[in-house]
Amino acid sequence: MQSVGNSRLVNHRQIARTRARYDRQANTYDFSSGIMDRLGAARWRRKLWAQAQGPRVLETGVGTGANFPYYPPHVPVTAIDLSPRLLERARLRAIREKVLVDLKVMDAQGLGFPDNTFDIVAATWVFCSVPDPVLGLMEAHRVLRPGGRLLLLEHVRAEGVLGVVMELFNPIMVRISGANMNRRTVDNVRRAGFRTIKVKPLARGLVRFIVAVADKGVAVHEANGSLEMAKED
Numbered sequence: 460m461q462s463v464g465n466s467r468l469v470n471h472r473q474i475a476r477t478r479a480r481y482d483r484q485a486n487t488y489d490f491s492s493g494i495m496d497r498l499g500a501a502r503w504r505r506k507l508w509a510q511a512q513g514p515r516v517l518e519t520g521v522g523t524g525a526n527f528p529y530y531p532p533h534v535p536v537t538a539i540d541l542s543p544r545l546l547e548r549a550r551l552r553a554i555r556e557k558v559l560v561d562l563k564v565m566d567a568q569g570l571g572f573p574d575n576t577f578d579i580v581a582a583t584w585v586f587c588s589v590p591d592p593v594l595g596l597m598e599a600h601r602v603l604r605p606g607g608r609l610l611l612l613e614h615v616r617a618e619g620v621l622g623v624v625m626e627l628f629n630p631i632m633v634r635i636s637g638a639n640m641n642r643r644t645v646d647n648v649r650r651a652g653f654r655t656i657k658v659k660p661l662a663r664g665l666v667r668f669i670v671a672v673a674d675k676g677v678a679v680h681e682a683n684g685s686l687e688m689a690k691e692d
């Protein structure tokens with residue numbers, strides 16, 4: 460365990476486990492995520508990236524580059540991931556599709572960028588698998604400029620009986636896929652220091668589109684005024 464910029468601890472064993480789980484999926488990830496995209500997730504990706512005008516954009520947990528088709532044109536994106544094998548696939552895809560992206564192996568829980576570097580930090584289906592999601596979200600907050608935005612698509616723990624079932628099956632799902640089914644990501648965003656947060660429930664509330672502003676002294680009404688959310692699922 461090693462301490463980083465803030466007082467929370469990075470657990471290296473958990474990082475290694477998460478990396479191994481995603482490295483293992485390098486040959487199958489595009490197939491399984493392609494199914495989800497065809498079932499509707501592609502539409503949500505497009506809506507999220509329509510709000511990522513930059514100019515300085517970070518994608519956290521880029522995986523194999525499933526978001527490349529939706530990147531804003533002519534905006535160079537920096538993208539990081541824990542898994543070198545997924546990143547290698549992203550690298551090949553970026554060349555094939557001529558995408559302007561700077562890819563780096565990096566842990567979302569300890570970003571190697573100075574404070575206030577980015578206008579946008581975006582992530583899709585990532586904070587379900589970052590070992591310490593609050594630490595990762597605190598890092599996103601740190602690297603966002605004052606008034607910069609966090610854009611997230613995340614599946615979250617359901618309420619009621621389904622939530623209990625998710626808790627029961629979570630250990631198996633984590634082993635198989637690396638993703639936790641029981642994360643309360645909106646709460647985690649708040650715990651990481653974001654104060655202005657808008658949430659759009661999708662897929663009967665199982666998925667959330669989250670837009671959060673790194674207030675950092677910026678007048679909240681000003682930030683609120685320019686927040687846009689998707690109008691439909």
Ligand SMILES: C[S@@+](CC[C@H](N)C(=O)[O-])C[C@H]1O[C@@H](n2cnc3c(N)ncnc32)[C@H](O)[C@@H]1O
Nearest residue numbers: 481520521522525540541542566567583588589
């Ligand atoms: C379910 S995949 C999503 C990939 C991609 N964002 C997408 O929409 O298809 C989760 C991704 O998060 C990455 N990840 C998990 N923990 C991470 C961490 N601590 N730092 C950086 N990336 C991480 C995994 O390697 C994997 O690429």
